[in-house]
Amino acid sequence: MSEAVRFEGVTKRFGSAAAVKDLNLTVQSGEFFSLLGPSGCGKTTTLRMVAGFEQPTEGQVYLDGDPVATVPPYKRNVNTVFQSYALFEHLDIVGNVAFGLKRRKVAAEEIKTRVAEALELVRLTGRETAKPGELSGGQRQRVALARALVNRPAVLLLDEPLGALDLKLRKEMQVELKAIQREVGITFLYVTHDQEEALAMSDRIAVMNGGVVEQCGSPEEVYEHPVRTFVAGFIGISNLMEGTIEGDGVRLVGGARCTADVPADCGDGTEVHLSVRPEKIWLDEHEAGMVLLEGTVAARVYVGTTTQVIIELSPGAQIVALEQNTHRSHAENRWEIGERVTLGWRPEHSLVLR
Amino acid sequence: MRWLRVYVGVFFVFLFAPILLVVVFSFNSQRSLQNFEGVSLQWYRAFLENESLRGSLIASLEIAFVTMVVGTVLGTLLAFGLVRARSRWSGSANVLMLVPLVTPEIVAGVSAFLLFTQVGMRLSLVTITLAHITFSISYVTVVVRARLAALNPEVEQAAMDLGATRLDTLRLVVLPALWPAVVAAGLLVFALSFDDFVLSYFTTGESPQPLPVRIWSAIRFGVTPTINAIGTLMLAISALAIVLAIALPRLLGRRESGIGVLLGREGA
Numbered sequence: 037m038s039e040a041v042r043f044e045g046v047t048k049r050f051g052s053a054a055a056v057k058d059l060n061l062t063v064q065s066g067e068f069f070s071l072l073g074p075s076g077c078g079k080t081t082t083l084r085m086v087a088g089f090e091q092p093t094e095g096q097v098y099l100d101g102d103p104v105a106t107v108p109p110y111k112r113n114v115n116t117v118f119q120s121y122a123l124f125e126h127l128d129i130v131g132n133v134a135f136g137l138k139r140r141k142v143a144a145e146e147i148k149t150r151v152a153e154a155l156e157l158v159r160l161t162g163r164e165t166a167k168p169g170e171l172s173g174g175q176r177q178r179v180a181l182a183r184a185l186v187n188r189p190a191v192l193l194l195d196e197p198l199g200a201l202d203l204k205l206r207k208e209m210q211v212e213l214k215a216i217q218r219e220v221g222i223t224f225l226y227v228t229h230d231q232e233e234a235l236a237m238s239d240r241i242a243v244m245n246g247g248v249v250e251q252c253g254s255p256e257e258v259y260e261h262p263v264r265t266f267v268a269g270f271i272g273i274s275n276l277m278e279g280t281i282e283g284d285g286v287r288l289v290g291g292a293r294c295t296a297d298v299p300a301d302c303g304d305g306t307e308v309h310l311s312v313r314p315e316k317i318w319l320d321e322h323e324a325g326m327v328l329l330e331g332t333v334a335a336r337v338y339v340g341t342t343t344q345v346i347i348e349l350s351p352g353a354q355i356v357a358l359e360q361n362t363h364r365s366h367a368e369n370r371w372e373i374g375e376r377v378t379l380g381w382r383p384e385h386s387l388v389l390r
Numbered sequence: 391m392r393w394l395r396v397y398v399g400v401f402f403v404f405l406f407a408p409i410l411l412v413v414v415f416s417f418n419s420q421r422s423l424q425n426f427e428g429v430s431l432q433w434y435r436a437f438l439e440n441e442s443l444r445g446s447l448i449a450s451l452e453i454a455f456v457t458m459v460v461g462t463v464l465g466t467l468l469a470f471g472l473v474r475a476r477s478r479w480s481g482s483a484n485v486l487m488l489v490p491l492v493t494p495e496i497v498a499g500v501s502a503f504l505l506f507t508q509v510g511m512r513l514s515l516v517t518i519t520l521a522h523i524t525f526s527i528s529y530v531t532v533v534v535r536a537r538l539a540a541l542n543p544e545v546e547q548a549a550m551d552l553g554a555t556r557l558d559t560l561r562l563v564v565l566p567a568l569w570p571a572v573v574a575a576g577l578l579v580f581a582l583s584f585d586d587f588v589l590s591y592f593t594t595g596e597s598p599q600p601l602p603v604r605i606w607s608a609i610r611f612g613v614t615p616t617i618n619a620i621g622t623l624m625l626a627i628s629a630l631a632i633v634l635a636i637a638l639p640r641l642l643g644r645r646e647s648g649i650g651v652l653l654g655r656e657g658a
Contacts, residue, residue, distance in 0.1 A: 089547055109550040110558075116551045122544035126566040135562075139553030187552065 040065040040223040046095035055081040057247040070234040073244035115184035116193040123168040136187040154186035290350035296386030316385040317357035326380035416618035433619035445598040454584040457522040462576040465530025490528040499592035514595040526579040537571035570639040577635040
């Protein structure tokens with residue numbers, strides 16, 4: 037695999053505030069790569085530096101191996117799907133989609149075929165002469181996608197493209213986007229603050245916070261093996277418990293001791309967070325060798341396919357367990373509030389974070 | 391709410407009655423300004439047969455046309471400058487630009503007169519046009535700037551992203567989005583220039599004089615029905631400019647009207 041985008045020591049400052057700090061990242065070609073983080077984490081600035089709308093204060097951005105500092109946006113072989121879609125309201129759908137090809141002086145016949153192909157790809161055949169104002173939000177989003185994809189860029193940049201859609205449509209478009217990416221084989225650099233979206237679509241995710249990449253890896257890696265407290269907290273629900281290292285485990289603030297894989301650089305007494313995913317916790321059913329804790333059911337939240345059981349370990353220390361409402365169990369009448377329960381998880385699901 | 395309706399009705403009567411009177415009496419077959427005797431076009435004929443009056447009409451149209459073209463171009467450029475150039479002076483520039491709109495016209499007229507005589511320019515149609523362009527730039531800038539500021543900056547970035555140079559972007563994306571505002575502003579300025587009196591009065595030369603100034607001189611020798619005919623014609627020309635401002639964008643497939651742009655209402 038060759039590299040599509042590479043950031044080398046990229047820092048971007050606006051005035052005295054740094055939006056991106058010393059970013060080093062390589063996106064392989066053909067990859068669906070997501071920049072995930074809360075608003076203000078620098079993910080959009082990073083994307084805009086690839087598009088050419090922002091210039092790095094320090095460092096260098098490479099596209100296809102070439103530095104692009106002096107290349108203006110209109111000469112870069114990348115295209116952007118904007119958050120606001122930014123459609124040309126005075127042009128019809130064909131006019132919008134053909135815009136890039138016309139600027140590149142592609143022959144009229146070829147423009148016609150490629151526009152038709154792109155519209156078919158995003159399932160908008162038949163709406164050629166409509167104006168953007170006549171389309172629904174989902175359709176406008178797909179025009180924006182076709183308008184960018186039709187140019188066959190080396191990298192497609194997507195800035196929260198599903199942010200303005202309602203939940204159901206967003207889920208549908210996630211599946212569709214991923215399918216389109218697989219079909220066209222173009223590198224997607226995708227910016228989102230929605231962890232679920234990033235997990236569902238990406239080959240790799242860079243989790244950003246405060247202008248730095250906290251962790252970069254496959255969805256499974258960043259979810260199952262977060263290396264920092266921020267990542268564990270931002271992606272999915274995490275039970276983060278404070279404690280100190282003690283031998284081959286962690287002594288929690290409440291007094292209980294949990295076995296865990298202790299990183300080599302954490303000596304006894306180091307203050308750490310212990311993280312356990314709610315779905316890894318077993319209630320009242322255990323295997324040999326499990327970490328076991330006692331607690332009281334404090335609350336129960338029924339959410340359809342699962343029930344969240346909130347358990348108080350000691351005053352102020354709560355832990356969330358996710359119980360599947362499968363055929364084996366009855367959602368109602370289980371885990372009465374105030375009931376004493378034993379909860380357990382496999383030691384490999386204890387994550388020690390600093 | 392009955393009162394409100396009555397109030398609105400009375401308001402419109404007071405607004406339109408005097409104008410209606412002028413229009414009706416311009417078609418009077420008699421000289422009387424009290425009794426309407428019968429329909430005739432004789433006062434219009436009298437107006438158009440009077441070479442000096444006809445010259446004034448043409449002069450007014452010429453002034454308004456040149457003002458519209460030059461004022462719209464300069465005003466649009468100024469709007470770009472004010473919206474795009476982000477410097478520490480842009481705040482003050484934005485306020486200063488409004489000064490011509492609130493300057494009493496008599497002050498503008500006197501100062502224009504003084505300036506032209508100081509630099510030794512002979513008062514003529516040229517001086518009137520220059521004075522008109524000066525105030526019209528502000529009007530155009532206010533209207534176009536509002537539109538420009540409302541433009542989503544991502545749309546321009548999208549054009550550049552798709553391979554359009556800065557000039558392409560201006561030509562293919564910005565101007566098409568802007569032109570209802572530009573057209574509306576241009577026609578507004580045409581109407582304002584066409585019926586301007588105070589500024590024209592101070593900057594006019596001997597002959598030909600613009601129509602409003604000409605009417606003013608004529609009235610000193612008594613109101614004739616010809617004045618009514620001229621007034622009606624001027625009204626028609628001004629109204630036409632406004633109607634065009636509303637209709638042009640619509641006729642060309644836009645869902646917003648020029649008047650909406652003038653009033654600051656956003657199109658879909």
